[in-house]
Amino acid sequence: MTPLPPAPPQVDPARWARLGRWLRLARMVLLWERLWPLLLPVLCVLGLFVAFALFDLAPRLSAWGHGAVLAVSVVAVVALLVRMAMRLRLPDWAAAARRLERDSGLKHRPLAVLGDRPAGSADPLAAALWHSHVDRALVALDRLRLSWPCSDMAARDPYGLRAGVLLILVIAASGGGDDAPRRLARALDVGSLGLAPDLVEVWLTPPPHTGRPPVTLRRDGAGNEPVAVPAGTAILAMVGGGWGDARLIQGGRTQSFQRQPDGSQKIETRLDRGGELVIRQSLFTVARWPVTVTADAVPSAAFSAPSEGDRRGRLHLAVSASDDYGLERVWVAIRRLGALDHDPVLEVALPLAGTTPREAELSGWFDLGAHPWAGMPVTLTPMVKDGAGQVSAGAAEVVTLPERQFVNPVAAAVIDARRALAEDADSLPEVADFLDRLLDEPQAVGGDLKTVLMLALSNRILLSENGFDLDEVRELLWQAALRIEDGDLSSAERALDAARKALEDALDRGADSQEIQALLDAFQQALERTLAAMTAKQGTPSQSAAGGGTVGADELHDMVDRLRDLASAGARDALRRELAQLNRILQGLQPGDGMGGNPAQQGLDALRDLARRQQRLLDDSHAQARAALPAEGEQAAEAQRELRRGLAEVRRQLAKDLGEAPNVLDEAERAMDGAAGLLEQEEWDAAAEAQAQAMASLNRAAREVLEQVGGSGQDAWGMVPRDPLGRPQRGPGDGDDGTTHVPERGDIQRSRQLLDEIRRRAGDGQRPEPERDYLRRLLRQF
Known part of the structure; x- marks a missing residue:
């Protein structure tokens, strides 16, 4: 549009600016009056297509019918827009002035006067007359007004088709309701025309260790809440139909689908970053989903x-x-x-x-x-x-790291030989000679045939000319010392632990109920064997006695029976919890000394610690004697005196706890004093003999303490009697302490009844095959 002409010299600029605003408004009115007849056909076509979409007619048409409607609508709109662009003429200032003069009722075209110029010479009288004429025109312009735009559509559309289009659109909009956006999307969806795929399936499968189920993404998932999946989630996407190759876009990275023999396209990849997951085919965005990836935290x-x-x-x-x-x-x-x-x-x-x-x-x-x-x-x-x-x-x-303290002197001697063999290969003749002497007196090991055989085999291996496996000899000597110390108890404990681990492994790999029951039988046998070995060592009966509070065979059978009930009901998780609880009870085994938590325990532990320290000093003395090198005897003597002072403190503790310390500690004190003097003179062999005497005295003192307190129950020192499983004994009225949780037997029986009913229905040939297949798959869980 051309700009407004400059103001005449005699016109006030403010008045001319006001006149310019009126002229611009008049031009807009004229433009709308010229544009509306040309724009209305375009709006009618668009209105009809929107009504077509809101009535949801697109899915009811064939692909060709839907395509025809889309094509006709697009062609009609484009053609009408081209017609409008060709016929539209923009109004100029003169037309705006004529419209403004007509709507204001002005005569003699005063707006044209402002643009005119006088012709001829500059006669004063003519100039005065011209200025008077312009002033009258300006006075007339003070009454300017502008009417609303008018339309001649009644003459152009005598049948009122435009009103019919509007009515149809209102009816369609009222029927679409909340589904209107999806209906419009279906009407514009080119997938039904064969340009985009008619099949889009996407599965997100989290890593197996997360235990999360797969997620299926719907094609219309745009705008939904983000889908949260763990890092490393696998993507499987399938696209069927459509035109062109499909692409998967995630986090700015584009990957192409692979063509399949049946014509579909597939891609398998991993979701390694969050953001938007987009599938595009040719020029179209087929689907998109917001995805959030959660990182796997470090355990x-x-x-x-x-x-x-x-x-x-x-x-x-x-x-x-x-x-x-x-x-x-x-x-x-x-x-x-x-x-x-x-x-x-x-x-x-x-x-x-x-x-x-x-x-x-x-x-x-x-x-x-x-x-x-x-x-x-x-x-x-x-x-x-x-x-x-x-x-x-x-x-x-x-x-x-704790080490086993052997009270039996023969077992302790075997362990000393085992340690010497591991620390010094030159001690082989001494160890072999020791085993020969021990085998000459089988009664020293209680006449146990298994122990004698292990010692004999160890001696045979040591004397072999082909060399030997040190680890094998160490294991044989260790097992022999355990049998000497505990009898069959150590072997029974190992068998019990192996049976428990086998049962746990079977539960973890999902073994069938028959195997679980067999392993429970083995576990029960190992448990009874362990209890029998503990009873033989402690000298207490294993059967329940009135008021005695010991654990008997009946209670053991009840414990295992509860495990059997859980296994039969298929309650694997409850069975694991019960087995873990029973294992915690079994780990509290305290065989042998019956000390429990009595006050004498502190003195006994200190006595055993002294024996360990004395053993180290004895080993050092042996090493110095074999080395035949100059050494600091004064330092070794001071370590021996420090040990002697520790013994005095232990003796006072035992006297306080037991009333009287073992007399054999006198011999230990004298042997330690003698060893300290010999160490000062660096008489290593003689010092080693004195230290060995001190060791023997300490071991005898420990056995006397155990014998003194081992047969007591609730005695003067406040010791609490314990059963063979290491639990405090309770009387008949004490009840459960609440530390062991066992499912109600009624619940277990009800579970077994339900399981039996499922098995019965799964075997009923009269039932439909789909139902029986479902029941069989359900039974696999148990």
């Missing part, structure tokens, strides 16, 4: 209680572990203090109850007394691994 593990050992060489470990999806393995890595990264590592596995729990509180006693590191400082590190293979380590702690 954590920590000691929940300080690690400690006992006098049987067992180490108590308590670890708490957690992971966002589930734990696969928990263990404790044991390294010698100061060891390098490539040095050997001892791993102690902590069994998990159930399959991949997210949180676990694990604890147990582990027999490490036979390990070469027993008695040495080590570093314990809790370790955990999740299903994704991520391994994490908790805070480490330093402890002294």
Whole structure:
């Protein structure tokens, strides 16, 4: 549009600007009056197509019919827009002035006067007349007004078709309601025309260790809430039909689908980043979904209680572990203090109850007394691994690995020979000579045939000319010492532990009920054998007695029967929990001395610690005697005197707890004093003999303490009697202490009844095959 002409000299600029606003408004009115007749046909066509979509007629037509409607609508709109562009003429200022003069009722065209100029000479009288004429025109312009736009559509559309289109559109909109956006999308969907795929299927499968179910994405998922999936989720997408090659876009990365023999397209990949998941084919966006990827957290593990050992060489470990999806393995890595990264590592596995729990509180006693590191400082590190293979380590702690303390002098001598053989290969003749002497007196080992055979085999291996396996001899000597010390108890405990682990492994791999029942039979036999061995060692009856509170065979059968009931009902998780609870009870076994938690325990532990320290001094003396090199005898003598002062303190503790300390400690004190004097003179052989006498006296003192307190029940020192499973004895009225949770027998029986009914229906040939197939698949869970 051309700009407004400049103001005449005699016209006030403010008045001319006001006149310009009126003229611009008049031009807009004229433009609308010219545009409306040309735009109305376009709007009618669009209105008809929107009504067609809101009536949801597109899905009811064939692909060709739908395409024809779309094509006709597009062609009509484009043609009418071209016609409108060709016929539309923009109004000029003169037309706007004529419209403004007509609507204002002005005569003699005063707006034209403002644009005119006088002709001829500059006569003063003519100029005055011209100025008077212009002033009259300006006065007339003060009454300007503009009418609303008018339309001649009644003449152009005498049948009122435009009103019919509007009525149809209103009816369609009222019927569409909330489904209107989806109906419009279906009307514009080119998929039904063969240009976009008619089949789009996408599955998101999380990693197996997460335990999360697969997610199916719907094609109309745009605008939905983001789908949250774990990292590493697998994508399987299928596209069928359409025109062109399909592409998958995730996080800015584009991947192409692969053509299949049947003409469809497929892609398998992994979702490694969040954002929008988009499928495009040719020029069209087929579908899109917002996706959030959750990273797999690193598992954590920590000691929940300080690690400690006992006098049987067992180490108590308590670890708490957690992971966002589930734990696969928990263990404790044991390294010698100061060891390098490539040095050997001892791993102690902590069994998990159930399959991949997210949180676990694990604890147990582990027999490490036979390990070469027993008695040495080590570093314990809790370790955990999740299903994704991520391994994490908790805070480490330093402890002294416990070693088994043997009270029986013959067993202690066998262990000394085992230690000497491991520390010095030159001691082989001495060890072989010791075994010869021991085999000459079978009554020293109680006449036990298995013990004699193990000792004889060890001696035969040592004397073999072809060399020997040190680990094999160590294991034989260790098992012989255990049988001398505990009889059949150690072997029974190992069999019980093996039976328990076999049962746990069967539960983890989903073994059938028949195998579970067989393993429960083996577990019960091993448990009864362990109890019998403990009873023989303690000299207490295993049957329940009135008021005695001991655990008898009946109670053991009840415990295992509850496990059988859970196995029959298919309650695998409950069975795991019950087995773990029973294992915690069994780990509290305290055979042999019956000490429990009495006050004499402190003095006895101190006495055993003195024996261990004395043994180390004795080993040092033997080493110095064989080396025949100059050494610091004064330093060794001071260590022996320090041990002598410790013995005096232990003697006072035992006298306080027991009323009187064993007299054999006098001999130990004299032997220690003599050894200290000989060490000052560097008489290593003589000092070693004196230290050996002190060791023998300490061992006899320990046995006397055990014999003095072993037969007592509730005595003057406040000792609480314990049953063979290490639990405090209770009277008939004490009831359960609440620490053991067992499912109600009625619930178990009801579960068994339901399971039997499912089996019966699955075997009923009169029932429909789909129902029987479902029941058979249901039975596989049990």
